[in-house]
Amino acid sequence: MKLKFNSTLCAGCRTCEMVCAYHHFKVFNPKKAAIRITETKKSERKYEKNIKKGDVEIYRESFNLYQAKICNQCGKCIDVCPVDALAKKDGVVELDAEKCISCHTCVEVCPFDAIFIYDSEQPPVKCDLCGACVEECPTQALYISEE
Amino acid sequence: MGKNGYWGKALMIDLSKGNSNEFKLPQDVLDKLVGGRGLLHWLHFLHVNPEADPLGPENKLIFATGPLTGTLAPSAGRYVVGGKSPLTGILGDSNSGGQFGPEIKFAGYDAIMIKGAAHKPVYVKIFDDQVEICDASDLWGKDTEETDNILRERYGEDIQTACIGIAGENLVRFSGIICNKDHIAARTGMGAVMGSKQLKAIVIRGTNDLPINDIEKFMEARNEIWDIILNDERSGGELPDKGTTSLYEYHNSLGGLCTRNWQSGYYEDIDIVNSDVLKENYVTNATACFNCPCRCDRYSYVAEGEFAGTYVGGPEYYTMLSFGSKIDNNNLPSILKANQLCNKYGLDTGTTGGIIAFAMECYEKGLLTKEMTDGLELTWGNYEAVLELITKIANRKGFGNILAQGFDKAIECAGEESRKFAITIKGMDPPTLDPRALKVYNFRYAVASRGGDHLRISANGAYGLDQLTIDEAAKQLRFWQYVVTISDMIGVCKFPYSFYSETPEVTFKKVLELVPRMLTGVTGKEFDRERLLKAAERVDTLERSVNIRYGLTPADDDLPRRFKEEALPSGPKKGEVYDIFDELKEAYYDTAGWDMETGIPFEEKYEELDLQEIKDGLVEYGFKLKKKGEQEA
Numbered sequence: 001m002k003l004k005f006n007s008t009l010c011a012g013c014r015t016c017e018m019v020c021a022y023h024h025f026k027v028f029n030p031k032k033a034a035i036r037i038t039e040t041k042k043s044e045r046k047y048e049k050n051i052k053k054g055d056v057e058i059y060r061e062s063f064n065l066y067q068a069k070i071c072n073q074c075g076k077c078i079d080v081c082p083v084d085a086l087a088k089k090d091g092v093v094e095l096d097a098e099k100c101i102s103c104h105t106c107v108e109v110c111p112f113d114a115i116f117i118y119d120s121e122q123p124p125v126k127c128d129l130c131g132a133c134v135e136e137c138p139t140q141a142l143y144i145s146e147e
Numbered sequence: 148m149g150k151n152g153y154w155g156k157a158l159m160i161d162l163s164k165g166n167s168n169e170f171k172l173p174q175d176v177l178d179k180l181v182g183g184r185g186l187l188h189w190l191h192f193l194h195v196n197p198e199a200d201p202l203g204p205e206n207k208l209i210f211a212t213g214p215l216t217g218t219l220a221p222s223a224g225r226y227v228v229g230g231k232s233p234l235t236g237i238l239g240d241s242n243s244g245g246q247f248g249p250e251i252k253f254a255g256y257d258a259i260m261i262k263g264a265a266h267k268p269v270y271v272k273i274f275d276d277q278v279e280i281c282d283a284s285d286l287w288g289k290d291t292e293e294t295d296n297i298l299r300e301r302y303g304e305d306i307q308t309a310c311i312g313i314a315g316e317n318l319v320r321f322s323g324i325i326c327n328k329d330h331i332a333a334r335t336g337m338g339a340v341m342g343s344k345q346l347k348a349i350v351i352r353g354t355n356d357l358p359i360n361d362i363e364k365f366m367e368a369r370n371e372i373w374d375i376i377l378n379d380e381r382s383g384g385e386l387p388d389k390g391t392t393s394l395y396e397y398h399n400s401l402g403g404l405c406t407r408n409w410q411s412g413y414y415e416d417i418d419i420v421n422s423d424v425l426k427e428n429y430v431t432n433a434t435a436c437f438n439c440p441c442r443c444d445r446y447s448y449v450a451e452g453e454f455a456g457t458y459v460g461g462p463e464y465y466t467m468l469s470f471g472s473k474i475d476n477n478n479l480p481s482i483l484k485a486n487q488l489c490n491k492y493g494l495d496t497g498t499t500g501g502i503i504a505f506a507m508e509c510y511e512k513g514l515l516t517k518e519m520t521d522g523l524e525l526t527w528g529n530y531e532a533v534l535e536l537i538t539k540i541a542n543r544k545g546f547g548n549i550l551a552q553g554f555d556k557a558i559e560c561a562g563e564e565s566r567k568f569a570i571t572i573k574g575m576d577p578p579t580l581d582p583r584a585l586k587v588y589n590f591r592y593a594v595a596s597r598g599g600d601h602l603r604i605s606a607n608g609a610y611g612l613d614q615l616t617i618d619e620a621a622k623q624l625r626f627w628q629y630v631v632t633i634s635d636m637i638g639v640c641k642f643p644y645s646f647y648s649e650t651p652e653v654t655f656k657k658v659l660e661l662v663p664r665m666l667t668g669v670t671g672k673e674f675d676r677e678r679l680l681k682a683a684e685r686v687d688t689l690e691r692s693v694n695i696r697y698g699l700t701p702a703d704d705d706l707p708r709r710f711k712e713e714a715l716p717s718g719p720k721k722g723e724v725y726d727i728f729d730e731l732k733e734a735y736y737d738t739a740g741w742d743m744e745t746g747i748p749f750e751e752k753y754e755e756l757d758l759q760e761i762k763d764g765l766v767e768y769g770f771k772l773k774k775k776g777e778q779e780a
Contacts, residue, residue, distance in 0.1 A: 008432075011432070011433055011434045011435035011442040012434050012435055013435035013436065013437065013438055013439050013440070013442065014246070014437055014438060015219075015438045015439075015440070018219050018438055019219070022219060022362070022366075025356075026362055026363075027356035027357070027359075027362070028217060028218050028219060028356065028357040028359060028362070029253060029354070029355065029356045029357065030253075031253070031305065031353075031354045032356075036304070036305070038304045039304075039327075041296075042296075047431075047448070061431050061448075061450075062431050062432050063431050063432055063446065063448070065432055065434060065446060118354060119354075138377060138435075138440035138442070139442070
């Protein structure tokens with residue numbers, strides 16, 4: 001299973017960031033989220049036609065105005081962790097905060113920039129595929145794919 | 148002290164001295180005024196000398212948040228910025244969404260106050276408690292989009308910016324402050340105040356957990372209100388679908404869509420320009436402010452034709468009419484182009500369109516000629532001239548330099564006879580809905596604390612007040628004013644809370660029942676309907692007091708003569724004039740507890756609302772307060 005993102009549906013509200021941090025830390029602080037929504041640079045904007053949600057066309061055309069930094073559970077981080085704090089369980093790469101020594105090597109190697117540091121002395125934040133963001137996304141731009 | 152929703156401190160940045168420090172915000176003030184506009188104008192009252200030149204170093208530029216800003220409350224992304232307005236010379240403030248407001252809160256402040264003026268262009272960088280004043284000579288002259296891009300390139304994606312464009316740099320009196328490229332704190336000229344301080348931008352990044360008292364308790368009420376807003380036909384249906392743009396044809400159907408500088412309330416070309424045509428042909432995305440499910444912002448793109456390649460985060464209905472019916476322009480792509488130019492230059496689309504509409508009427512009546520307008524033919528609907536004029540205004544060139552200085556300067560240029568075509572209240576032009584078409588509701592323009600403004604009372608539940616007796620209508624209007632003010636105090640957007648609801652009952656459920664519960668969770672203090680309504684009245688009284696100190700009198704609470712003397716010439720409300728003004732004003736003053744002779748709230752009001760220090764501030768300044776009893780005797 002993977003968290004997926006449809007950039008033409010995303011409205012850029014960042015509710016996913018807020019919900020993620022709330023779900024994992026019981027705080028309001030998007031810097032503690034395991035997801036980031038950023039604006040697409042103008043040079044990278046694509047103009048797409050016939051944007052559909054299921055079978056229903058919702059935009060005749062649309063821009064991919066926003067990007068998401070999301071983990072796809074590839075596991076590259078597992079190999080570099082010096083204390084085996086990262087491990088794959090049922091397809092989800094989980095971070096054991098007890099074992100973690102906050103070296104942040106995983107952050108550096110992540111190909112998707114999807115592991116986040118909020119404090120240099122604390123374990124980083126990584127997506128555990130809990131689905132809280134998917135549930136709250138008002139536009140269904142986030143979804144979980146079975147692939 | 149435990150967490151109570153506030154940091155209890157503000158950041159003061161002195162650009163003259165080049166330093167910054169934190170100062171405490173008294174808890175009792177936060178308790179009484181809640182935040183947002185309340186906090187802003189308390190600081191305004193305390194720190195701005197009423198004699199200050201709005202564009203001088205003595206004026207302050209104050210950014211304030213509310214206790215819900217940055218929380219998971221729906222649309223909790225608002226901030227308000229204000230000071231003494233360079234457009235009107237009285238209370239100025241403007242409210243904006245986007246992502247900037249919450250970052251102030253995450254950085255650890257409830258408010259930021261900028262004082263003094265830099266000697267050369269600067270920007271301020273606030274990374275939590277690390278504050279730095281940086282050289283902005285490479286940013287000066289750049290448009291708002293470039294400025295935001297450069298700063299994100301420099302500091303990474305997890306910052307937010309608020310900046311001015313060239314209009315603010317050039318002190319255009321209706322320039323605003325832009326965040327996230329297309330979100331503008333537009334009205335009352337705060338961009339010019341920022342420009343006068345040579346402050347190009349604020350870059351901010353905050354990493355703190357908000358100080359929430361009982362987050363679970365908050366979330367219970369929050370989840371309830373989130374579902375209501377998301378599932379309501381208006382806030383969850385119309386807003387994502389059309390944004391605010393459907394108000395364009397709705398106001399026309401009421402006979403009150405401002406047309407040709409308020410000469411008419413009915414626009415004949417409504418079939419050519421309306422929200423459906425916009426949606427079908429130009430809107431590509433619906434975008435959202437921080438944590439808002441309503442995504443009412445439009446993103447529009449012109450794929451072909453004269454304006455091919457034009458893109459803009461917009462339009463709002465207000466922009467559609469300012470560059471549409473108000474100037475009799477039925478070319479929608481040109482409206483989008485005008486919107487894009489204003490956003491890049493950092494201009495308020497409202498007053499920019501409003502003052503151009505004034506100039507066009509003067510041109511029609513022969514008070515302005517081609518010789519006076521640098522050869523621009525300001526005939527109705529001449530969008531090419533309008534686009535050129537927008538650029539001239541932002542650059543303060545030729546005739547654009549006249550308009551850039553506001554209505555008084557424009558009247559001076561066109562002659563005293565033009566005054567009757569300047570449709571302003573307290574120096575600012577109102578937006579759209581013609582008072583002749585919807586009378587009680589639009590009395591709001593006459594009493595709004597920042598001049599001709601529609602957002603102090605902005606609630607679809609209040610559209611039906613014309614059916615009531617005058618006394619009852621005045622009471623209801625006051626009540627709705629409080630309901631709307633609450634959104635501005637707590638740091639959320641008034642659209643999903645007070646304006647867009649299927650029924651008034653839904654609005655009351657949200658604002659008067661669930662908001663208090665969210666506030667109780669955030670602050671740990673028991674909030675209820677009465678406490679919140681009283682706080683809103685307090686904020687209104689505070690704002691009134693700020694304006695009293697600026698010399699406002701009852702004569703300033705007025706509507707332009709056009710509305711009282713000229714009948715609507717066409718449309719569903721043909722023949723209507725504003726014929727209830729004096730009566731309604733008296734009833735409104737009475738219910739508000741304001742003295743008809745001086746416009747000052749009665750002494751009892753200050754006592755009832757526990758605003759002793761504001762009353763003392765007025766007395767100190769030489770104002771005499773009366774008791775209501777004395778007046779009656």
